[in-house]
Amino acid sequence: MSDLRGIAPSILAADFSRLGAQVQEVVAAGARVIHVDVMDGHFVPPITMGPLVVDALAGLVHEAGGLLDVHLMIERPERHIADFAKAGADVISIHAEATPHVHYALSAIREAGCRAGLAINPATRPDVAEDVASIVDVLLCMTVNPGWGGQPFIPGSERRVAALKALGGPGVAVEVDGGIDARTIGSCATAGASLFVAGSAVFGTDEPAEAVRRLAQAAAEAAS
Numbered sequence: 001m002s003d004l005r006g007i008a009p010s011i012l013a014a015d016f017s018r019l020g021a022q023v024q025e026v027v028a029a030g031a032r033v034i035h036v037d038v039m040d041g042h043f044v045p046p047i048t049m050g051p052l053v054v055d056a057l058a059g060l061v062h063e064a065g066g067l068l069d070v071h072l073m074i075e076r077p078e079r080h081i082a083d084f085a086k087a088g089a090d091v092i093s094i095h096a097e098a099t100p101h102v103h104y105a106l107s108a109i110r111e112a113g114c115r116a117g118l119a120i121n122p123a124t125r126p127d128v129a130e131d132v133a134s135i136v137d138v139l140l141c142m143t144v145n146p147g148w149g150g151q152p153f154i155p156g157s158e159r160r161v162a163a164l165k166a167l168g169g170p171g172v173a174v175e176v177d178g179g180i181d182a183r184t185i186g187s188c189a190t191a192g193a194s195l196f197v198a199g200s201a202v203f204g205t206d207e208p209a210e211a212v213r214r215l216a217q218a219a220a221e222a223a224s
Contacts, residue, residue, distance in 0.1 A: 003067065004033065004067070004115070004137070004138060004194065004195050005194040005195055006030070006031065006032060006033065006194075006195065006216055006219070007026075007031050007033075007196050007202070007215045007216050007219070008034065008035040008069055008175070008197045008198070009034060009212060010035040010037055010149070010197050010202075011035065011036060011037075011057075011199075011203070012037040012048060012199050013149050013199035013200045013203040015203070019053075019056075019057070020056075020057070020060060022203060022208060023057060023060060023061065024064075025208055025209050026202060026208050026209060026212050027061065027064045028064075028209065029208070029213055030212060031066070031212050032064075032067065033066065033067050033068075034061050034066060034068055034069065035069045035071060035177070035197045035199075036057075036068060036069065036070045037071050037073065038070060038071060038073060038074060039073045039074065039147060040074035040075060042074070042075045043074050043095065043097075043098050044146050044147030045147055046147055046148065051083045051086070051087035052087070054068055054070060054084055054088055055087040058087065058088025059088075067091060068088055068089050068090050068091070069089075069090065069091040069117075069175075069197075070084050070089040070093070071117075071119065071140065071177065072094050072095070072098070073146050073147065074098060075098050076099050077094040077095070077098055077099055077105055078094075078099060078108055081108045081109055082108075082112055084114075085109070085114050090114060091115040091117055091137070092109045092112075092114045092115075092116065092117065093116075093117025093118065093119045093138060094117070094119065095119045095120070096118055096120050096128045096129070097121055102118070102132060103131075103132055103135070106118065106132055106136060107135060110135065116136050117136060117139070118132060118136050118139055119141075119146075119177075120139075120142060120160075120164075122143070122157070126160050126163035127167070129164060129168070130167055133169070133172065136168070137171075137172060138172065138174075138175050139174050139175070140174075140175040140176075140177060141157065141160050141161050141175065141176050141193070142177055143161075143177065143178040143180070143184075143188070144177075144179050145178075146178075149199045150199075150200045150204070151179055153179030154178070158191040161174060161176060161188055161191040161192055161193050162191040162192050164192070165193075166192075174194060174195070175194075175195040175197065176195070176196055178197070180196050180201060180215075181215070182201070182214060182215065182218055185219050186218055189219045189220075189222035196215065198211070201215065
């Protein structure tokens, strides 16, 4: 999982009128994972984007040696895995709370040729991942309630990050998503996270490329 690390800019916070240019900018700054937040208006209230956006970005990201990290905040995600895999997703994460068929959905992601991720909400116990830890590549810890960008980091989330790190072991990347910025990234790195989703902290700034570099440096210093 050595490539599932570093800053994963979330395009949810990007300027969609110039999405390709903004993605190119952060990739040039060293980001090798681009995070795509998919919301359906059911599992979470907002509606965002679908496979068409993944398809539009796949060539640009893959040509730069990067990965598309698709986070499905949708009900019954198993119904849509094939479409996102075909569009060019490299990692697909589903929510433990979004389907009664977690094992089936994770297996389907792997069968589609993608890496499988399991995401958990702030009120979900980390041990929900225990029985599927052998078939996941990523454990995604929500450090805000899913559905909206720009929320503040929930204090104490580091305990859940550490618990997921212990459950997953050395072969599984721990990803954090929500309120990640220069003030919160260090404690998450210390707790065991290696992949850091940052939306507003990157694309909400005047210089997204410099923001990526600063966050990467802060995470590396905390993890060393």
